[in-house]
Amino acid sequence: MKILVTAKRVPDPEQKVKFKGNTLDQSGVNWQLNQFDEYAVESALRLTENASSGNARNGEVIVVSLGPKDVQQQLRSTLAMGADRAILVDASDENLDSEIVARTVQKLVEQERPDLVLLGKLAADSEANDVGQRLAGYLGWPQATFACSIEVTDGGKALLVGREVDAGVETKKVTLPAVVTVDLRIVAPQAVKNGVTAATHAYADGPRYASLKGIMAAKKKTIADSSLAALGVAATVRAKVASVDAPPARKAGVKVASVEELVQKLHNEAKVI
Amino acid sequence: MGNVLVVLEQAQGQLRSASLPAISFGKKMAEAAGGKLMLAVIGSGVAKVAEEAAKFGAAEVLVVDDAKLQNYLAESYAPIVVHLTKEAQATVVGATATSVGKDLLPRVAALLDCAMVSDVTGVDGANKFRRPMMAGNVITHIETSTPTVVVTVRQTEFPPAAAGGAASTVKKVDAGNVDNCRAEFVSVASQKSERPDLTEAKVIVSGGRGMREGKNFEPLAALADLMGGAMGASRAACDAGMVPNDLQVGQTGKVVAPDLYFAVAISGAIQHLAGMKSSKVIVAINKDAEAPIFQVADYGLVTTWEKAIPELTAEVQKLKGK
Ligand SMILES: Cc1cc2nc3c(=O)[nH]c(=O)nc-3n(C[C@H](O)[C@H](O)[C@H](O)COP(=O)(O)OP(=O)(O)OC[C@H]3O[C@@H](n4cnc5c(N)ncnc54)[C@H](O)[C@@H]3O)c2cc1C
Ligand SMILES: Nc1ncnc2c1ncn2[C@@H]1O[C@H](COP(=O)(O)O)[C@@H](O)[C@H]1O
Numbered sequence: 001m002k003i004l005v006t007a008k009r010v011p012d013p014e015q016k017v018k019f020k021g022n023t024l025d026q027s028g029v030n031w032q033l034n035q036f037d038e039y040a041v042e043s044a045l046r047l048t049e050n051a052s053s054g055n056a057r058n059g060e061v062i063v064v065s066l067g068p069k070d071v072q073q074q075l076r077s078t079l080a081m082g083a084d085r086a087i088l089v090d091a092s093d094e095n096l097d098s099e100i101v102a103r104t105v106q107k108l109v110e111q112e113r114p115d116l117v118l119l120g121k122l123a124a125d126s127e128a129n130d131v132g133q134r135l136a137g138y139l140g141w142p143q144a145t146f147a148c149s150i151e152v153t154d155g156g157k158a159l160l161v162g163r164e165v166d167a168g169v170e171t172k173k174v175t176l177p178a179v180v181t182v183d184l185r186i187v188a189p190q191a192v193k194n195g196v197t198a199a200t201h202a203y204a205d206g207p208r209y210a211s212l213k214g215i216m217a218a219k220k221k222t223i224a225d226s227s228l229a230a231l232g233v234a235a236t237v238r239a240k241v242a243s244v245d246a247p248p249a250r251k252a253g254v255k256v257a258s259v260e261e262l263v264q265k266l267h268n269e270a271k272v273i
Numbered sequence: 274m275g276n277v278l279v280v281l282e283q284a285q286g287q288l289r290s291a292s293l294p295a296i297s298f299g300k301k302m303a304e305a306a307g308g309k310l311m312l313a314v315i316g317s318g319v320a321k322v323a324e325e326a327a328k329f330g331a332a333e334v335l336v337v338d339d340a341k342l343q344n345y346l347a348e349s350y351a352p353i354v355v356h357l358t359k360e361a362q363a364t365v366v367g368a369t370a371t372s373v374g375k376d377l378l379p380r381v382a383a384l385l386d387c388a389m390v391s392d393v394t395g396v397d398g399a400n401k402f403r404r405p406m407m408a409g410n411v412i413t414h415i416e417t418s419t420p421t422v423v424v425t426v427r428q429t430e431f432p433p434a435a436a437g438g439a440a441s442t443v444k445k446v447d448a449g450n451v452d453n454c455r456a457e458f459v460s461v462a463s464q465k466s467e468r469p470d471l472t473e474a475k476v477i478v479s480g481g482r483g484m485r486e487g488k489n490f491e492p493l494a495a496l497a498d499l500m501g502g503a504m505g506a507s508r509a510a511c512d513a514g515m516v517p518n519d520l521q522v523g524q525t526g527k528v529v530a531p532d533l534y535f536a537v538a539i540s541g542a543i544q545h546l547a548g549m550k551s552s553k554v555i556v557a558i559n560k561d562a563e564a565p566i567f568q569v570a571d572y573g574l575v576t577t578w579e580k581a582i583p584e585l586t587a588e589v590q591k592l593k594g595k
Contacts, residue, residue: 013543017410024411098379098389125407127524128391130379133347137383142348142456145376148518160459165372166291166472166527167284168463168519172346175455184508184525185518239388242414247405250550253571255562259584262556262574267592270554270571272476272533273500 001059001156001176001194003044004114005083006105007037009067009074010125022243033074036120040182041078042207043150044118046192049082051201058196060084064108066091066101072223079218080210086223089231097239098126100228102134107231109139114177116159121146121181132181142174148185152195162191275364275421276308276332280354282373283314283322290473293433295369296329298396298426300434302365306399311335311361312441315353317343323443330438335360339448344458345373349451351380358385358421360446365399370425378423388417394430408524408547428472429530429551464517468494468503471520476502476533479522479549482509483538483559484578490516492582493537499589505529505549507539523548537578541566558582 011017011029018025041063048059061083065071068090075086089104109117122129136143148169149162158175164183174180185191189202210218228235256262266273279299282289296312303310309332314323316338323336335357342349354377358366366381368374370392382389395403400417402424471477478497480490490504497504505522506515522529524547534552539545541557541564549555550569557570560577567573574581 011407013408017407099382102383121525124524127406127408129375130382130389130391133376133379134383134389136347137351137380140454142454143376143380144456145347146372163372164518165461166519168461168517170461171459173457173459178455185512188512238417238419239390240416240418242401242416244406244411244413247409247412250555250569250571253555253567253569253573255567255573255575259574259581259588262572263585263588263592265572266533266554266556270533272554273589273592 001048001116002112002114003048003059003061004105004109004112004117005037005040005044005061005063005078006117006119006131007041007063007065007074007078008034008120008123009065009071010034010123013124017246019244019246022245024244031070031074033077034120034123036122036124036182038207039184039187040118040120041081041083043182043186043192045082045208046197046203047116047150047152047194049197051197051203055082062087062112062114064105065089066096066104068092075223076218077210079221079223080214081208082214085221088223088225090225090227094241095235095237097237098128098130098134099238100233100235101131102138103233104228104231105131105135106138107233116176117179119179119181121183132179136179139179141177141179143179143181144172144174145181146183147180148183148188149191150180150186151193156195275306275362276311277303277306277365277367278311278313278358278361278363280313280315280366280368280374280377281322281326282369282371283316283319286318286321288322288325289371290433291369291371291428291470294428294431295367295426296331296434297431298367298393298424299331301396302367302399305396306365308364309333311363313337313354313357313361315342315350317341327441327443328436329434329441331441333361334441334443335446336443337446337448339451341451342448346453346456346458347377347380348454348456350377351384352452353448354381355384356449357446364421365424366421367424367426369428371428374425378425382423385421385423387419387421387423389423390415390417391425393424393426408543409550410543427528429528463519468497469501471503471505471522471527471529474503474529474531476500477505477522477529477531477552478502478535478537479505479507479539480510480515480537480578481507481539482513484510484515487515492586496582496586496589499586499593500533502531502533507542507545536566536570537582539566540564541569
């Protein structure tokens with residue numbers, strides 16, 4: 001299986017957000033790979049290897065990012081995990097919206113002709129949760145969003161995807177080629193079944209760490225450069241961030257000494273019980 | 274400006290109450306855009322739902338009723354929404370950001386080739402929207418510049434619409450050629466609960482990793498029931514299998530804003546806070562006085578749940594005269 005995975009760099013979610021007027025102050029930001037995209041890379045690797053036989057490769061994983069040159073660092077880390085090659089499309093976050101990202105990935109899909117595109121379900125900074133669905137719409141491909149499990153079926157022609165929906169877990173079947181966006185639990189030990197690795201195989205929980213060998217190998221893998229212009233994507237932002245500000249702060253709370261005091265306060269002061 | 278089309282959801286032949294905030298959004302948008310409010314009902318055997326939808330004062334309810342639309346699929350529903358957008362002469366297409374809304378509307382935006390704003394918390398004009406970003410630590414003001422815009426709205430930020438006003442005209446629209454686009458609904462596994470929906474409950478009692486095992490959630494459930502509330506959990510508690518995943522509150526779980534939220538043995542990671550910070554009153558019960566949850570709690574109690582929950586249950590019982 002040939003898989004295209006998208007990867008975005010985002011500010012470390014643990015870091016305090018700083019403002020500069022009505023924009024974000026990004027000086028001193030620690031950039032990292034969006035967690036959901038790291039999970040997407042892990043899922044792609046699990047789909048294209050035989051974990052019962054020394055992780056023998058059985059397909060190709062190409063990681064794509066839109067961002068500045070520095071994103072090489074995050075892309076290199078996905079190559080160290082085991083991805084085969086990467087493509088970096090030169091862009092800056094201020095000049096992107098979901099539409100441009102999806103259009104760009106669409107162009108790369110048309111060039112690379114993968115069987116599957118795997119994306120994170122959302123980017124931890126924008127939290128738009130729409131690039132994957134938009135891409136599927138542009139391509140006219142089936143989509144399975146919020147995936148918590150993936151099973152290759154029909155002799156490799158389709159996927160059975162478990163989706164985390166409001167009511168519980170929905171199972172949806174998509175015939176390849178398709179777009180899948182991954183949720184948190186896709187990296188559970190037995191969430192991905194590729195039909196080659198023994199069905200009983202259990203991975204360690206979470207995305208894999210790069211091994212020393214992986215890090216060495218990654219140095220020799222290619223990160224191809226591209227641009228919106230080269231791909232023929234119109235770079236007009238049609239959902240523009242006009243300004244940003246901080247949400248209203250919650251007023252400071254109090255510590256109570258006992259359950260009795262708590263209930264009394266909830267009843268008489270807050271009037272919620 | 275054109276009209277506003279709000280896509281409603283139904284489950285088992287009933288209008289989902291999760292869609293009511295989107296109707297409120299639609300009314301507001303119709304005023305801002307100077308157009309009419311139109312509602313869309315899509316499914317199989319949904320005549321009752323359309324009747325229900327006609328009670329909210331919209332100009333028209335457009336119904337697409339077709340046996341091939343029995344199960345929701347983004348692939349078959351998106352082209353229908355596009356068709357209805359044209360039928361309704363809408364320049365704004367909206368829905369609540371439920372798991373269906375989030376799955377469907379970006380695909381609609383692609384087919385309409387227009388801008389989309391997701392998880393909107395406020396409207397400042399016909400093309401100006403507010404939405405949270407970075408786990409709720411940033412409010413973004415978005416301006417769109419396409420003739421049509423697609424929007425999903427955060428359920429907790431718009432009031433559920435109330436029935437009233439003149440009954441809407443109900444208009445049947447043909448489904449046309451239903452195309453599943455190589456996708457197939459297989460099944461859904463959900464655990465039935467007698468408790469109110471997390472996203473609609475007035476009181477939520479959530480437990481975290483510190484609860485240690487599933488059976489320890491029983492006293493939390495009893496406390497929730499006593500107050501007519503719902504149960505929630507942190508990711509850690511869901512991942513450990515203590516409770517089902519659909520109880521997860523947070524950035525990647527449900528976003529909730531009850532009158533009263535209890536965070537019990539939850540540390541208060543930013544991803545959790547992102548899903549409950551808009552609650553009116555937050556109570557934290559944690560044995561660690563330094564836990565970040567205390568920074569957002571209106572009332573904090575530093576103790577173990579083992580000690581606090583039985584006492585709390587007894588006190589609430591006393592108060593309720595039970
Ligand atoms: C991409 C991503 C998305 C995420 N999305 C979400 C999300 O949507 N929702 C979410 O919740 N998390 C989410 N997380 C996980 C989040 O970062 C935290 O790991 C998680 O919220 C921690 O859960 P917790 O507070 O229950 O556990 P912990 O952080 O382990 O905290 C347990 C707490 O229990 C207390 N405790 C222990 N024993 C007792 C006792 N006997 N009595 C009282 N207190 C006790 C401890 O003092 C501690 O504060 C996400 C993470 C990532 C990376
Ligand atoms: N600049 C980008 N480069 C690569 N992938 C991206 C970019 N922006 C978004 N994506 C992908 O789209 C997913 C959903 O992002 P979003 O819709 O913005 O929440 C992310 O998890 C990424 O996989």
